[in-house]
Amino acid sequence: MAAILPPKQQGTYTFASQPRAVRQRKKYRDGEEDPNSSQYGNIMYDRRIVRGNTYAQHTLPATAQPDPIELQRQQELRRRAMARKRAKEQLRPRSPEAVEGRKHIDVQTELYLEELSDRVEEADVDTQTDAFLDRPPSPMFIPAKTGVDIETQILEGELFDFDIEVKPILEVLVGKTIEQSLLEVMEEEELANLRAQQRAFEELRNAELVEQQRLEEQERRHREEKERRMKQQREILRKEKETADKISARAFSQSYLADLVPSVFGTLSDNGYFYDPVERDCEQGFMPWLMDRVEEQLEKNVNGRTVLDGILRAVVQSRHEAFKKLEDAIRQQQLAELAAQQIAEEKNRPVSVEGSKAATESGETEKPESEKPAEDETAAVTEPDTEVEQEPEGGVGEEEQQEE
Amino acid sequence: MAKTVISALYPPQIDVTRTPLAYGDRAIPRLNRELNDDTLLTRQRAVRSLCDHLHDPEHIAEALREGIPTSLKKLLKDPDITVRQKATESLYVIAQHAIGRDAFLEHGIIVPLSKLFDDKEDIARKNAHLAIQMISETTIGAEGIVNAKLVAKLVDKLKTEHDEIKELILDTLHFCMRVDTTNALNANAMQVYTDLLAHELTSVRAKTARDIMDLSVPLAGKDFAVNVGTVEKLIGLLQDSDPVVRANAAGGLMTITITTKGKYTAINGGAIEPLVNLVDDPNSEVRANSLKALTCLSEAPEGRATLLTHVEKIKTLMHDPIPAVVKAATIAVKVITWKP
Numbered sequence: 001m002a003a004i005l006p007p008k009q010q011g012t013y014t015f016a017s018q019p020r021a022v023r024q025r026k027k028y029r030d031g032e033e034d035p036n037s038s039q040y041g042n043i044m045y046d047r048r049i050v051r052g053n054t055y056a057q058h059t060l061p062a063t064a065q066p067d068p069i070e071l072q073r074q075q076e077l078r079r080r081a082m083a084r085k086r087a088k089e090q091l092r093p094r095s096p097e098a099v100e101g102r103k104h105i106d107v108q109t110e111l112y113l114e115e116l117s118d119r120v121e122e123a124d125v126d127t128q129t130d131a132f133l134d135r136p137p138s139p140m141f142i143p144a145k146t147g148v149d150i151e152t153q154i155l156e157g158e159l160f161d162f163d164i165e166v167k168p169i170l171e172v173l174v175g176k177t178i179e180q181s182l183l184e185v186m187e188e189e190e191l192a193n194l195r196a197q198q199r200a201f202e203e204l205r206n207a208e209l210v211e212q213q214r215l216e217e218q219e220r221r222h223r224e225e226k227e228r229r230m231k232q233q234r235e236i237l238r239k240e241k242e243t244a245d246k247i248s249a250r251a252f253s254q255s256y257l258a259d260l261v262p263s264v265f266g267t268l269s270d271n272g273y274f275y276d277p278v279e280r281d282c283e284q285g286f287m288p289w290l291m292d293r294v295e296e297q298l299e300k301n302v303n304g305r306t307v308l309d310g311i312l313r314a315v316v317q318s319r320h321e322a323f324k325k326l327e328d329a330i331r332q333q334q335l336a337e338l339a340a341q342q343i344a345e346e347k348n349r350p351v352s353v354e355g356s357k358a359a360t361e362s363g364e365t366e367k368p369e370s371e372k373p374a375e376d377e378t379a380a381v382t383e384p385d386t387e388v389e390q391e392p393e394g395g396v397g398e399e400e401q402q403e404e
Numbered sequence: 405m406a407k408t409v410i411s412a413l414y415p416p417q418i419d420v421t422r423t424p425l426a427y428g429d430r431a432i433p434r435l436n437r438e439l440n441d442d443t444l445l446t447r448q449r450a451v452r453s454l455c456d457h458l459h460d461p462e463h464i465a466e467a468l469r470e471g472i473p474t475s476l477k478k479l480l481k482d483p484d485i486t487v488r489q490k491a492t493e494s495l496y497v498i499a500q501h502a503i504g505r506d507a508f509l510e511h512g513i514i515v516p517l518s519k520l521f522d523d524k525e526d527i528a529r530k531n532a533h534l535a536i537q538m539i540s541e542t543t544i545g546a547e548g549i550v551n552a553k554l555v556a557k558l559v560d561k562l563k564t565e566h567d568e569i570k571e572l573i574l575d576t577l578h579f580c581m582r583v584d585t586t587n588a589l590n591a592n593a594m595q596v597y598t599d600l601l602a603h604e605l606t607s608v609r610a611k612t613a614r615d616i617m618d619l620s621v622p623l624a625g626k627d628f629a630v631n632v633g634t635v636e637k638l639i640g641l642l643q644d645s646d647p648v649v650r651a652n653a654a655g656g657l658m659t660i661t662i663t664t665k666g667k668y669t670a671i672n673g674g675a676i677e678p679l680v681n682l683v684d685d686p687n688s689e690v691r692a693n694s695l696k697a698l699t700c701l702s703e704a705p706e707g708r709a710t711l712l713t714h715v716e717k718i719k720t721l722m723h724d725p726i727p728a729v730v731k732a733a734t735i736a737v738k739v740i741t742w743k744p
Contacts, residue, residue, distance in 0.1 A: 173419075180456055180459060183459040187459060187497075187500065199689075203689045203692060203693075206617065206658075206696075207693070207696055207728055207731075207732055210655075210659055210662070210696045210700070211699075211735065213662045214662055218703065
């Protein structure tokens with residue numbers, strides 16, 4: 001038998017069997033055996049070695065941890081089997097203990113054996129039971145009579161007679177029952193009658209109730225309809241009145257406002273609220289523009305005149321200087337003539353008079369020639385002036401006439 | 405067989421399950437005493453005897469005088485089922501009489517009795533419902549039930565109880581709704597009834613239809629019925645094989661079709677044809693109710709247009725042997741042929 005394993009340690013690896021010294025097998029059976037010691041080392045009996053087929057064998061997976069409860073149970077079973085075995089061994093008949101001073105020893109008994117040679121004579125006898133027969137039932141067991149017999153005399157009518165005794169009781173019972181049931185039947189019948197009557201009454205009552213409710217409902221509907229109609233009528237009247245009021249108010253306001261419109265228009269147009277857009281545009285837009293243009297034109301005119309003035313001045317000055325020169329020349333000539341005359345006079349008098357006459361004739365012819373172009377120029381300058389001044393007046397007048 | 409000889413021996417206890425009654429006037433006081441006994445067996449026997457004894461109407465007044473209702477009220481809370489069952493049965497018997505119903509209200513038995521609606525024994529529940537139904541038959545009793553706020557509970561029970569008890573509850577509610585319908589409407593009874601209309605028992609269907617008729621008497625009930633879809637179910641029941649179901653279905657329709665909404669729901673649901681077919685039913689109530697329903701439907705222009713083709717059939721009913729039918733037929737013809 002496998003040795004009981006020490007409780008498994010909670011570790012990664014445990015060795016399956018405890019290490020131990022190999023023992024010599026005992027030749028004879030010992031009185032007491034050490035349960036912890038191993039009895040054999042034969043591989044054929046080793047529990048850990050599988051014998052036979054392994055199909056139905058329940059093998060635990062190698063890695064699974066054995067269930068502690070299962071393990072404990074198996075240990076318990078093993079322990080119990082062992083205890084049983086031990087008890088059985090102890091119960092086995094054995095030779096009694098040796099007497100005091102002696103001792104059991106193992107003896108070879110062959111020498112003392114004796115063959116039993118005298119045989120007892122034997123004879124074989126046999127018997128056969130009869131076939132089964134129908135057996136009557138065993139009679140009722142009647143115990144044997146004991147005691148003393150005693151007898152007594154009973155006369156007619158002295159004994160309990162069921163017929164007589166039961167009669168009054170039965171009569172009472174039947175009578176009571178019948179009475180009771182009659183009462184109950186009557187009760188039920190009365191109830192049924194009442195119900196029937198009630199039903200008949202209810203039939204009438206329900207019909208009447210419904211009729212009453214129907215009429216009530218009808219009345220209610222009629223009343224509602226009437227109210228609705230009245231309300232409608234009232235509404236119509238109200239609307240009519242409202243319309244009449246509106247119409248009268250309209251007429252009144254129309255008559256009241258009839259005069260108002262022309263007067264208002266009059267006032268407004270007087271105040272200038274109504275205007276001609278063309279006229280307004282002319283006034284607001286055209287006239288300022290026109291004035292601007294006129295001013296511009298006038299300015300140009302003035303500028304022209306100023307320029308002309310400048311030219312005139314320059315011409316007049318140059319002329320003036322030219323005359324002045326001429327005068328000087330003349331004067332010097334005269335002076336020279338005078339001087340010459342004087343010289344001539346001094347020398348010969350007639351020659352000096354002719355010289356002075358030639359000098360006066362040349363001065364007269366020169367003068368008209370220089371004045372003429374100057375007069376032409378002034379006339380040319382003054383003429384456009386008058387035209388410009390006259391023109392705008394005429395234009396405005398025409399346009400104003402057109403607008404009107 | 406009969407002989408004049410009578411046994412000298414006094415007969416032993418004939419029926420061990422019942423207390424032997426004391427003679428004459430002493431019977432009730434003795435029973436009352438034993439009802440309050442501590443021993444269970446004594447109580448059981450007493451209550452059984454009492455139950456039988458009360459079936460005789462002559463004994464009711466005396467029992468009430470002796471204060472039997474008080475003792476029974478106490479026994480309603482008894483842990484033993486036999487005692488409870490028989491006590492409720494006794495109360496049912498008492499409730500069949502006018503003075504008994506008065507005593508119920510006087511002693512306030514309705515509320516303790518209604519506690520037994522939740523009893524786990526069917527027989528006790530049934531007897532309790534029987535007694536309550538009996539009380540509800542009168543207006544005062546129905547008022548008592550309504551005041552005890554039992555209507556909502558009853559409507560609730562209607563969903564879960566056995567068919568036999570359902571009938572009793574429907575009866576009770578029928579009477580209660582005569583007094584007050586708001587409680588039932590608040591408990592959503594219309595929906596429950598509408599679901600019950602498809603029940604397989606004719607009596608349940610008939611009683612449900614009747615309860616719908618009661619519940620739709622007020623305006624709110626009619627609106628509820630239209631919203632919940634009761635009208636279509638009722639139209640389906642008009643072709644039922646049972647005359648009572650037909651009568652009550654027609655009755656339900658006649659109450660619902662009072663309102664304009666109800667009328668149009670019924671007309672659109674095709675109620676006119678089956679109703680016209682019911683006009684010559686052998687049952688007078690069916691005839692009367694269907695005529696009333698037709699009268700209501702003919703107030704709508706569409707209904708009138710359809711019914712004008714059936715006037716001749718309705719006119720034949722003006723010679724019916726039942727005066728109520730004649731009256732209903734006359735009104736119906738008048739309404740159908742009315743011209744604005």
